[in-house]
Amino acid sequence: MPYDAERFPASTVVDALTDALKSRNAIVAAPPGAGKSTVIPLALLSAFPHKKILLMQPRRVVVRSLAAYLAEQLNEPVGQRVGYRIRGEARVSEQTRLEIITEGILARRIAQDPELADVGLIIFDEFHERSIHSDFGLALALDVQDGLRDDLRLLVMSATLDTDSLTSLLPDAAICVSEGRMFDVKEIYSGQIAAHQLHEAVARFTRQACEQVDGDVLVFLPGAGAIKKVSQLLATAPPHTKPIIHHLYGALGKEQQSNALKADSQGRQKVILATNIAETSLTIDNIEAVVDSGLENIAVFNPATGLTQLNQQMISKASATQRKGRAGRLKPGICIRLWSKEQQDRLAGYTVAQILREDITPLLLDTLAWGTTPDELRLLDQPSKAQLNSAMSALIAMDAVATSTTGVVTLTAYGQQLARFPCHPRLAHMLLTARDKTKTVDSQLCQAALWIAALAEDSGRMSDGLVSEALSNADKTTVARLSRQAKRYLSLLSPPDKHLPLTPCHELEPASIALAIALAWQDRIAFWQKEQWKLANGRGARWLGVPVKSDWLAVLSGQQVGSEVNIRLAEPLTFAVIKTWFSKHLITAKQVTFHRDSGQIQARQVTRFNQIILASEPVAAASADEMAQAWLDYLKEQPMSEFPLPDNAWQWLNRIALAARLNLAQPQAFDQADPWPEVSESVLSIIDEKSLLTHLKKCKKREDLINLPWQTLLQQSLSWPQQHALEHFLPLSVAVPTGNMRYLEYLPDGQVILSVKMQEMYGSCTQIIVGNNAVPVTLSLLSPAGRPLQKTNNLAAFWQGSYQEIKKEMKGRYPKHFWPDDPANAEPTTRTKKHMNG
Structure with a gap:
């Protein structure tokens, strides 16, 4: 162990962990302050004397900082026994035994060397953050362990003590639990703060914190924009303690990040304005106060637009705990939370896993590879169907996948090429297309593609406008950063024996920039139409840059706002380029579709670029088959709530939903009962399409759709045992005490209502139950005029209770009707007293 390891609580699990890893995997659960990231990796070096240890961390700044700290514990420079590797940067040597890497590095390493012959242990640190790379990396490592390396050991470390989900992936793993080490941190709640007052409030509470503590103050903000605004406010009205202000977020340079983490050389108080990058792992000494905005920026992918946007949201309880813990590492501290105690109680337990909210096209490509x-794959969470469909569509458009006659999807040779590039498949496709179509990496198009590939991963740092101007006006630091990444891609495209130069970004032709962007995102090409921009994927858009003369734009980045997209970075494109490079997406064909204004199906000759209609002229009337198919296409677009169904069909759907919820018995089933259909997403998923098309041929306008025999079509989708069970256990009507049949109403939430006049229920105390004795029917008792008087599913209690009050009022309003004193034993009737006596 390092010389000062004993001061960390995590040191208490080292012996048990070392022993466990001799024969199996392990899970370490250690709360904030335990020192698991600093103590355990070094302590395990002796357990794997002839193999490397790979330590995965979610962020580059953490990798550098942790490597420096651990190397210091060994009195060595980084790159000897402790080294690190991130994209485009490595400090390792032949002596390196502990290699700290960002999570994306592992998947590439396994793809290149599945055996991992020189690795003995892989540590997945901060696994509770649930990045898509850590999920995928663990799944691949488990495959390697099962198929190639049963001696490989895996250690998953998490700051949460909830290990149930992890044990489902690692059922035989040893579980080592460490206590945390945190001094008391006083929580101070500001109460709810309006969004437009947030920056002022953060600055105000930061000044207050500076004056309350002697140590440094760590301020959590959602992003770089908020950090800069609060920094300006603090510069205008600084705290009385005159602290030095530091920024800390992923896009900063190494030196700025390092300065934020180190103690001030002149002993001044520091204020560190940080994103959630500072929540875990980073060693930041002397923090005595935390000011927490309670907000974070989360990337969310929209499969409908193909855009990933940053959404601002409240943090989870787990993140709030992590942030608070920063103030209690060395001594008691304070945590000022800019929300109310009531809001704290309502926070989500954890942030949604990245794999459930991001573009999984790279994941799908790597998985197929x-x-x-x-x-x-052994993933804790499976991506949604919408995510998978979007990713598969993108790979199909690039010719990266092929489907066999049996439906098995595999990568094409071109797909294998794409998988070798350490970037999004769209960017890899752009780079390869630019090189292969121009036959050289020296061409303006290929050179532009190199810069665009670098900029696409960096575009959040650029202001809105033309891409060509953003590159020409970029500062030296930005150009140097982009240039390093562009050169890495150039080395991948170039012959191994040639080192070709990179064209300076200010010398790139705007036309080449536009084409390169379009090669990556042809579905984002925008056209000026009817006083607005329309994207090739069908979405409306607004251009945030200066006006342009061109009718076409190649869009590099945008943001979803409601139903529209705000275009942030783009470059004008010509229609001549579209005709030359994207001709297969320019289609002229007869189109039979629903016309919303007329409410009818219309046939037109349409020229389109993807979803952008360039020309449209009416043509001869459509055939019956074309009309039916158009109606079917229209119905497929309708949400469940707007589907044109009559009341009896809605009742049928509610009955089926209830049957599925109850897993209703099917006594007539000969063998295993068929599963009840799922009706929550689409009516069309139940109905036989061929039968529906036959009826759709008769429809002329939208109003005709509701008159189709929907209930019959729906009923035919059930097997005979299901039809029998539905009629027997969830009937449409029941007999009431008068002997009359009265309809039951099935509600979407599973309730069943019987609306019946109160007089018809006299003489009965029996509860009506349907659903094979599982669902009590709620009685809606009506007045003689049919107005609701009372709802109950306990008739006996009603007769003895609130009926007496209702009787007093009703006898005066309806004196001709029968209102007995003892309704439980009275004769049920549908008549007035006069006709009863007669």
Whole structure:
């Protein structure tokens, strides 16, 4: 162990952990302040004397900082026994035994060397953050362990003590639990703060914190924009303690990040304005106060637009705990939370896993390259169907995948090429297309593609406008950063024996920039139409840059706002380029579709670029088959709530939903009962399409759709045992005490209502139950005029209770009707007293 390891609580689990890793995997659960990231990796070096240890961390700044700290514990420079590797940067040597890497590095390493012959242990640190790379990396490592390296050991470390989900992936793993080490941190709640007052409030509470503590103050903000605004406010009205202000977020340079983490050389108080990058792992000494905005920026992918946007949201309880813990590492501290105690109680437990909210096209490509599919990988969470469909569509458009006659999806040779590039498949496709179509990496197009590939991963740091101007006006630091990444891509495209130069970004032709962008995102090409921009994927858009003369734009980045997209970075494109490079997406064909204004199906000759209609002229009337198919296409677009169904069909759907919820018995089933259909997403998923098309041929306008025999079509989708069970256990009507049949109403939430006049229920105390004795029917008792008087599913209690009050009022309003004193034993009737006596 390092010389000062004993001061960390995590040191208490080292012996048990070392012993466990001799024969199996392990899970370490250690709360904030335990020192698991600093103590355990060094302590395990002796357990793997002839193999490397790979330590995965979610952020580059953490990798550098942790490597420096651990190397210092060994009195060595970084790059000897402790080294690190991030994209485009490595400090390792032949002596390196502990290699700290960002999570994306592992998947590439396994793809290149599945055996991992020189690795003995892989540590997945901060696994509770649930990045898509850590999920995928663990799944691949488990495959390697099972198929190639049963001696490889895996250690998953998490700051949460909830290990149930992890043990499902690592059922035989030893679980080592460490206590945390945190001094008391006083929580101060500001109460709810309006969004427009947030920056002022953060600055105000930061000044207050500076004056309350002697140590440094760590301020959590959602992003770089908020950090800069608060920094300006603090510069205008600084705290009385005159602290030095530091920024800390992922896009900063190494030196700025390092300065934020180190103690001030002149002993001044520091204020560190940080994103959630500072929540875990980073060693930041002397923090005595935390000011927490309670907000974070989360990337969310919209499969409908293909855009990933940053959404600002409240943090989870787990993140709030992590942030608070920063103030209690060395001594008691304070944590000022800019929300109310009531809001704290309502926070989500954890942030939604990245794999459930981001673009999984890279994940799908890498998974197929590994020779499997996401559903076969051991992932804690499976991506949604919409995510998978979007990713598969993108790969199909690039000719990266092929489907066999049996439906098995595999990568093409071109797909294998794409998988070798350490970037999004769209960018890899752009780079390869630019090189292969121009036959050289020296061409303006290929050179532009190199810069665009670098900029695409950096575009959040650019102001809105033309890409060509953003590159020409970029500062030296930005150009140097982009240039380093562009040169890495150039080395991948170039012959191994040639080192070709990179064209300076200010010398790139705007036309080449536009084409390169379009090669990556042809579905984002925008056209000026009817006083607005329309994207090739069908979405409306607004251009935030200066006006342009061109009718076409190649869009590099944008942000979803409601139903529209704000275009942030783009470059004008010509229609001549579209005709030359994207001709297969320019289609002229007869189109039979629903016309919303007329409410009818219309046939037109349409020229389109993807979803952008360039020309449209009416043509001869459509055939009956074309009309039916158009109606079907229209119905497929309708949300469940707007589907044109009559009341009896809605009742049928509610009955089926209830049957599925109850898993209703099917006594007439000969063998295993068929599963009840799922009706929550689409009516069309139940109905036989061929039968529906036959009826749709008769429809002339939208109003005709509701008159189709929907209930019959729906009923035919059930097997005979299901039809029998539905009629027997969830009937449409029941007999009431008068002997009359009265309809039951099935509600979407599973309630069943019987609306019946109160007089018809006299003489009965029996509860009506349907659903094979599982669902009590709620009685809606009506007045003689049919107005609701009372709802109950306990008739006996009603007769003895509130009926007496209702009787007093009703006898005066309806004196001709029968209102007995003892309704439980009275004769049920549908008549007035006069006709009863007669």
